[in-house]
Amino acid sequence: MSAIAFLEPDAGVIARRGAIIAGLVECVGADGLVSEERELKPFETDGFAAYRRMPLAVVLPKTTAEVASVMRFLHAEGVKVVARGAGTSLSGGAIPEEDAVVLGLSRMSRILEIDLPNRLARVQAGVTNLAISDAVDADGFFYAPDPSSQLACTIGGNIGMNSGGAHCLKYGVTTNNLLGVTLVLADGTVTEIGGGALDGAGLDLLGLVCGSEGQLGIVTEATVRLIAKPEGQRPVLFGFPSSESASACVSDIIAAGIVPVAIEFMDRPAIAICEAFAHAGYPLDAEALLIVEVEGSTVEMDAMLRKIVDIAHRHAVMTVKESQSAYEAALIWKGRKSAFGATGRVADYICMDGTVPLSQLTRVLRQTAEIVAAYGLRVANVFHAGDGNMHPLILYNVNDPVEAEKAEAAGMDILKLCVEAGGCLTGEHGVGIEKRDLMRHQFSKAELDQQMRVRAAFDPAWRLNPSKVFPLDDRGAA
Amino acid sequence: MQTTFSLAAVADPKIAEVEAIVRKCVHCGLCTATCPTYVTLGNELDSPRGRIYLIKDMFENGRPADREIVTHIDRCLSCLACTTTCPSGVDYMHLVDRARAHIHETYRRPLLDRLIRAVLAAVLPYPARFRAALVLAGLGRPFAPLFDRFAALKPMAAMLRLAPISVPAAAPPVAGPAQGKRRGRVAIMAGCAQSVLDPETNAAALSLLARFGVEVAAAPGEGCCGALVHHMGREADARQAARRNVAAWMRLVDEGGLDAIIVTASGCGTTVKDYGHLLASDSEWAAKAKRVSALALDVSEYLATLDLPEPADPPRLTVAYHAACSLQHGQKVTAAPKALLVRAGFTVKEPREPHLCCGSAGTYNILQSEIATTLKGRKVKNLEATRADVIAAGNIGCLTQIGSGTGLPVVHTIKLLDWAWGGPKPKELG
Numbered sequence: 001m002s003a004i005a006f007l008e009p010d011a012g013v014i015a016r017r018g019a020i021i022a023g024l025v026e027c028v029g030a031d032g033l034v035s036e037e038r039e040l041k042p043f044e045t046d047g048f049a050a051y052r053r054m055p056l057a058v059v060l061p062k063t064t065a066e067v068a069s070v071m072r073f074l075h076a077e078g079v080k081v082v083a084r085g086a087g088t089s090l091s092g093g094a095i096p097e098e099d100a101v102v103l104g105l106s107r108m109s110r111i112l113e114i115d116l117p118n119r120l121a122r123v124q125a126g127v128t129n130l131a132i133s134d135a136v137d138a139d140g141f142f143y144a145p146d147p148s149s150q151l152a153c154t155i156g157g158n159i160g161m162n163s164g165g166a167h168c169l170k171y172g173v174t175t176n177n178l179l180g181v182t183l184v185l186a187d188g189t190v191t192e193i194g195g196g197a198l199d200g201a202g203l204d205l206l207g208l209v210c211g212s213e214g215q216l217g218i219v220t221e222a223t224v225r226l227i228a229k230p231e232g233q234r235p236v237l238f239g240f241p242s243s244e245s246a247s248a249c250v251s252d253i254i255a256a257g258i259v260p261v262a263i264e265f266m267d268r269p270a271i272a273i274c275e276a277f278a279h280a281g282y283p284l285d286a287e288a289l290l291i292v293e294v295e296g297s298t299v300e301m302d303a304m305l306r307k308i309v310d311i312a313h314r315h316a317v318m319t320v321k322e323s324q325s326a327y328e329a330a331l332i333w334k335g336r337k338s339a340f341g342a343t344g345r346v347a348d349y350i351c352m353d354g355t356v357p358l359s360q361l362t363r364v365l366r367q368t369a370e371i372v373a374a375y376g377l378r379v380a381n382v383f384h385a386g387d388g389n390m391h392p393l394i395l396y397n398v399n400d401p402v403e404a405e406k407a408e409a410a411g412m413d414i415l416k417l418c419v420e421a422g423g424c425l426t427g428e429h430g431v432g433i434e435k436r437d438l439m440r441h442q443f444s445k446a447e448l449d450q451q452m453r454v455r456a457a458f459d460p461a462w463r464l465n466p467s468k469v470f471p472l473d474d475r476g477a478a
Numbered sequence: 479m480q481t482t483f484s485l486a487a488v489a490d491p492k493i494a495e496v497e498a499i500v501r502k503c504v505h506c507g508l509c510t511a512t513c514p515t516y517v518t519l520g521n522e523l524d525s526p527r528g529r530i531y532l533i534k535d536m537f538e539n540g541r542p543a544d545r546e547i548v549t550h551i552d553r554c555l556s557c558l559a560c561t562t563t564c565p566s567g568v569d570y571m572h573l574v575d576r577a578r579a580h581i582h583e584t585y586r587r588p589l590l591d592r593l594i595r596a597v598l599a600a601v602l603p604y605p606a607r608f609r610a611a612l613v614l615a616g617l618g619r620p621f622a623p624l625f626d627r628f629a630a631l632k633p634m635a636a637m638l639r640l641a642p643i644s645v646p647a648a649a650p651p652v653a654g655p656a657q658g659k660r661r662g663r664v665a666i667m668a669g670c671a672q673s674v675l676d677p678e679t680n681a682a683a684l685s686l687l688a689r690f691g692v693e694v695a696a697a698p699g700e701g702c703c704g705a706l707v708h709h710m711g712r713e714a715d716a717r718q719a720a721r722r723n724v725a726a727w728m729r730l731v732d733e734g735g736l737d738a739i740i741v742t743a744s745g746c747g748t749t750v751k752d753y754g755h756l757l758a759s760d761s762e763w764a765a766k767a768k769r770v771s772a773l774a775l776d777v778s779e780y781l782a783t784l785d786l787p788e789p790a791d792p793p794r795l796t797v798a799y800h801a802a803c804s805l806q807h808g809q810k811v812t813a814a815p816k817a818l819l820v821r822a823g824f825t826v827k828e829p830r831e832p833h834l835c836c837g838s839a840g841t842y843n844i845l846q847s848e849i850a851t852t853l854k855g856r857k858v859k860n861l862e863a864t865r866a867d868v869i870a871a872g873n874i875g876c877l878t879q880i881g882s883g884t885g886l887p888v889v890h891t892i893k894l895l896d897w898a899w900g901g902p903k904p905k906e907l908g
Contacts, residue, residue, distance in 0.1 A: 034523065038546045042522050042531035049479050049505035060521060087522065088507040107520035126520070128511055151563070152511035277565055341565025344504035348479075398480040399501075 003408060004433050006053055006467045009098035013079055017056060020077055024059055024101065027069040032107075034058040043102055046084070047149070048092035048434055050350065050398060050408075055082070055096030060104045064182055064190060064220040067103065071218065072188030074101060080463045081186075083214035085126060085154030090340075090351050091432025093161060093213055097467055103218060105156050111135050112221065119226045120179055120196055125156030125219050129163075132224065141226040144171035147428065148337040156219050162211030164428035166262040166336065167293070169386035171227065173428065175210040182221035183209060186459045196223060208454070213430050214465040216458040230295035233261065235332045236305060238312050239286030239319035243267050243369075243381070246288035247361040249315040250385040253292075254358050258307055263386030264291040264336050267365075270343075270382040270393070277342035278335030281328065283319045290385065291336055339382040340393065347378070347395035352411050353435075354418030355389045355427035364421050368392050371413045375406040389427030390418065416441050431469045439471055479503045482538055491759065492576060493537060499573045500534045502566050503527070509560035509570075514835045515553050518852055523550045526560035526570055533577045542584035543577075551577050553849060555842050556709055557803035557835035562810070571808070572755065575708065582711030590630040595710055598841050603670045603702030603719070609648065612674065615641035636847035640878060642675060649677030653696035654688050661691035662737040664780065665730055667723075667750065670702035672743045672874035678905065679874070682896035683742050683777050689900060690784055695734065700726035705749040708756075709840050720753045721763055724770045731769070738775045742892055744873040745840060748808030750774040776805060777892050778814040778872060789898045792823020797894065798866035799826050800857070800880060802873035803835045815872055815891050822898035829860035838879035850879070858883040868907060870894055 013020070021035050034040060035057045044052040056079070061067045074081055080100035087094050096102045108124035111131065115121070116139055121132055129150040132143040146165035147153055153163070159181065164173040171177065180194030194206040209216055240246035250263055266274060266282070266289045275282040282289055292308055294301045309320055323329040335342075343349050356364045365381065372379040372394055383391040392414055396407035415425050415438050425435045425442050439448060452470055456462070462475070481497050488494045509526040510516045516525035523532065532547050543551075551574065560570050587595070601607045618638050625635035652666045664687065666680055673680065684694050704719030730736050741747035749756075754768035797819055805811045819826045837843055837853030858880060861869050869884065870891045871877055881888040887906040897903050 034521070036546055038532070038535065038544065039523055039550075041535050042528040045505065047504075047506055086507050086510055087527075104520075104522070106516075106522070109520060130511075149506065149508060152506075152508045277567075338508075338565035341504055341506045341508060344502055344506075344566030348504070 003405070004051060004437065005472060006097055006433070007472060013077075013099040014056065016077070020079060020101070021057055023073050023077065024057060024070065027073055028059050028061050028066050032060045032062070032066070034060070043084070043087075043096060043104075046087040046089045046092060046094040048090055048095065048432065050404065051092050051095055051433060053096050054098055055102040056099055058102040058104055060107045062107045064184065067184045067218055067220050068188045068190050070101075070103060071184050071186065074463070075187045078461065078463070080466055081218070082465050083156070083160065083218050085157030085160070086128065086149075086152045088149040088153045089157065089161065089432060090353065090429045091161075091426070091434040093157070093430050093432040093465070093468060095433060100466075105154060105220070108220060116141065116226070118196055120223055121226055122221060122223045123155055124221055125159075126154050129153050129155060129158055136226055140229050142229055143224055144168070144177050144227050145174050148340060150337070155222050155224065159210050159219050159222060160212065160214050161428065161430035164384065164387070164389065166264055166333075166384055168428075169263060169384065170259055170261045175207055177225045178206060178210055178222060179225055180223035181206065181209060181219045183217040183219055185217045186461070186464055191217075194223065198225070211430070212455075213432065213469050215455055215469060216464070231297045232301060233293060233295040233329070234301050234305075235262075235291050235293040235323050235329050236308075237282060237319065237321040237332065238290040238292060238317050239283035239321075240288045240290070241286070241316055241318055243288045243365050244362050245315040245317075246290055247365055247385065249290065249312050249317070251358045251361060252311045252314070253308055254386065256307065256311060258304060260292050260294050260304065260308065260386065262291065262293040262384070265289070265381065265383050265385035266291075266336070266339070267381040269378065269380035270339060273342050273346055273380060274335040274339050274382070277338055277345070278331050280331040280335035281321065282335060283321070286318055291332060336382070343380060343393050343395070348398040349380075349393040349395050350407055350411055351429070352390065352392045352394070352414050353426050353429040354415050354423055355387070356418050356421045356423035358388050360421040360423065361385065361388060364390065364417060364423075367417055368414050371417070372410050375410045377403070377407060377410060384427070387427070388423065412438060433468055436469055437471055439469070445474075479505050479534075481534065487537075487540065496533070496537045496573060496576055499569045500530060503530055503568045504566050506566070508565065509563050512559040512563045512833050514555060514557060514559065514837075514853055515849060517834070518849055519553075524553050529554060529577075530568070530570070530573065533573060536577070536580070543581040544585070547577070548581055548585055548587070551581060553846060555803070555835050555837070555839040557839060558807035559803065559833050559835065562807045562833065571752075578709065578711035579713040580711070582713070588630070594633050594845070598844065599707050599710060599712060599715065602706050602841070605648070605670055605674050608671060608674050609645055612641050612645045616643065616645070632847050633844045636844045636850070640843065640882060645674070646677055649673050649680065651696045652680045652684050653694050654684055656691045656693040657688050658691050660693055661784070663693045663695060663735060664738045664740050665695050665697045665700075665727060665736055666740045666742065667703070667746060668700060669741075669743055669746050670706075675878065676874055676890065679742050679890040679892060682890070682893045682901055683740065685901050686781075686892065686896040686899060687740070690786070695730050695736070697726040697730050703746040703749045704756075705745055706840055708749065717756060717760070720756050720767060721760075723750070724753060724757070724763060724767050727770050727773070728766050731773070736773055738780050739770065739773045740777050740780055741774060742777045742872070742890065743875075744776055744802045744805035744809060744811075745875055747774060747776045748804040751809060776809060776811050776814070776872065778818055779811055781818055781895070782814040786821060786899070789823050790900065793894075793898055794823070795868055796825040796827060796864075796866045798829055798861045798864040798869045799891075800829070800836065800861060800869055800871040800876055801832050802871050802876045803839070805872050806833070815870075818895055819870065819891065822895050824894065824898070827864035827866050829857075829864050831856070831860055836876050836879050838873075838875035840875060843879055854879055854883045862886065868894070
């Protein structure tokens with residue numbers, strides 16, 4: 001696949017590579033720099049591995065001061081910067097460019113402070129999402145947003161993409177759980193935004209930074225909200241005879257004003273893939289599966305479940321199966337959270353991330369199947385149904401250029417469909433390069449120009465992750 | 479993940495295997511999170527995904543190994559935590575084995591590195607030589623701090639520090655009749671390093687099995703499993719070791735039959751269970767090797783199949799169970815050892831980060847002593863935090879490594895089980 005273009009590399013910067021590398025060694029020491037060609041190769045891509053670009057160099061700083069020193073130097077040299085957490089982006093957010101330095105936050109993985117009375121944790125940007133929950137688990141707390149890659153993905157990357165996850169239906173996405181950041185600006189200035197409360201003083205710059213995909217600055221530290229664990233939690237499996245009945249059930253649950261913690265959807269191909277990996281007891285005879293998690297006291301959980309079961313029966317539910325133990329519950333989530341990776345056992349895939357209004361779910365699912373079938377490919381659906389965040393996995397053979405092109409075209413058609421249905425291009429994976437050229441379907445020229453002007457206020461020279469988010473041509477207005 | 483091997487390249491079955499393995503990887507990066515070296519060093523290049531990429535690049539371009547790839551492959555512990563984490567089913571073990579063999583064939587290491595590896599390969603797999611070397615190491619111990627001052631000599635210092643203060647006497651052959659009604663017939667692998675460092679482990683397995691009515695047959699000619707040389711990339715030597723052991727055990731299979739080949743050192747168990755793959759292209763040995771691999775069981779797996787009685791006088795001790803990587807990741811044996819300890823009357827605690835390697839990893843704690851020492855510290859801290867009375871594990875490498883970092887007694891699981899069911903109290907418990 002090579003349809004998505006990158007900016008033309010700056011030959012002048014590449015010609016000065018030796019001097020730039022020498023300058024970076026001054027900032028982070030030889031141990032903090034990767035510059036041998038062979039060693040740069042594994043940094044050429046992220047979780048969107050169909051696209052690859054070699055970086056100029058990779059720096060692995062350990063402190064905010066080192067990040068600031070790197071940024072000051074690259075500002076003076078006019079060199080582009082691509083931030084990278086764990087490199088799990090599914091939209092190519094961390095894919096480098098030939099004239100850009102990758103700034104990897106993987107060595108900034110310390111939890112700096114846990115403040116239980118104030119329900120917050122201060123962490124370095126390279127801390128993994130799950131590590132925060134692990135650190136406060138024994139005290140009865142957790143960090144709510146839970147992207148499926150939470151084992152590996154970093155909080156810095158989560159902030160860049162405003163990541164979500166299964167449990168965001170109740171607890172909101174990253175921006176609803178972020179209290180403050182330390183942000184190193186394009187010129188190396190270190191700033192603090194937000195603080196210890198959900199609504200900081202002044203303009204909501206934190207809301208602006210969250211989801212800005214590494215284009216407004218480099219987040220080096222974050223203060224996040226901790227939430228007390230519920231008294232109990234129970235995932236329940238609902239097997240349906242068709243995708244339509246399952247998606248209609250989701251719409252009715254939400255329309256009835258019921259907000260479970262999570263409503264996850266899997267269609268038949270996804271059920272088979274995930275069950276083979278996790279042995280979670282998913283119903284293999286169902287055409288579609290909902291994993292609904294309720295939480296609270298036993299009485300609360302029972303009451304909410306009763307209402308949900310009633311609604312499910314109106315949609316011809318075939319099986320209702322409650323997890324009988326913490327072990328079973330863990331397996332149910334393991335299967336769901338491993339869905340993308342487990343799909344790799346069956347075929348290569350690209351994962352879409354469109355979001356649609358719940359009233360449109362049934363139609364979009366049906367049309368998604370039609371689009372993919374028209375290209376002669378297969379699709380597996382596994383997604384956050386409760387908030388309409390769809391993840392069709394288009395299955396193909398990446399070594400077959402014709403199939404690869406078809407898969408990409410089908411993906412673009414699906415995302416356009418989501419926008420036309422009143423939804424948006426990205427629920428939680430970010431725009432990256434993957435959806436960049438579709439931004440015009442989502443936004444008018446005036447809207448894009450306004451967004452680009454905000455972006456340029458932080459980074460007038462467009463050096464931060466420059467090939468991403470905004471279509472490459474027509475950036476002049478900004 | 480996309481690959482660009484030429485048709486000519488994949489005509490070589492070894493390259494075809496590399497391609498098939500790499501094609502499964504979707505580059506999701508989940509493996510990075512549970513990789514001990516990525517967690518320690520924070521560099522993609524020292525993660526499974528980074529190594530897969532380096533290996534792919536080397537083979538795709540038909541290049542000999544170079545200093546960069548050797549650095550990052552050498553840092554891999556082969557703990558296989560990544561294979562437990564990987565949702566896509568990437569067979570990292572055979573991929574890194576292939577890379578190590580390629581390094582051995584195409585890369586000339588610096589002189590000292592070559593010498594140390596040659597010495598390890600010539601000594602460790604041979605009990606008599608190893609015992610003699612340990613006696614010498616006792617004399618050399620005062621020189622460890624001196625060796626530590628020079629990077630290239632650090633492995634020497636690490637070796638001297640790991641050597642035990644006193645070397646046990648040579649072990650008698652591990653064989654004996656069943657007591658009472660015979661319920662089964664097995665062989666217990668004698669192996670190499672464990673038989674020298676801790677002969678009581680197999681003695682405990684033997685007496686426990688005999689008490690439960692299992693006959694243990696001796697397999698003359700059996701020796702080191704080959705893991706040690708295999709992990710150094712010396713594939714031919716590893717195959718040689720495998721053939722010798724397959725021959726020894728197949729003689730028992732043919733004369734009287736065998737229910738299982740019991741392995742009490744899980745590092746060896748992982749290798750024996752993979753003999754079928756190691757000798758797959760050797761038409762004379764492939765079928766026999768496959769048979770041996772199918773018979774191989776960790777001692778805890780075999781015990782879990784027996785109907786064990788209530789222990790008469792269960793010891794009231796709290797045990798921190800350390801899951802050896804070769805057992806939990808290599809063989810995916812996770813529940814049996816803990817269930818047996820509970821059945822025997824112990825209270826079992828699991829440390830935090832149970833998936834992380836202790837840094838032993840065969841000769842890793844000698845060849846990569848700095849990373850190994852960091853990992854040991856982390857593991858010991860987590861184990862001690864359980865406030866257990868004793869640490870149990872099912873692999874001699876872990877026992878030695880963890881034992882060199884804690885004041886708590888560190889004992890092979892089977893010795894605790896043997897004690898609970900009427901055997902002697904392990905000497906480590908005083």
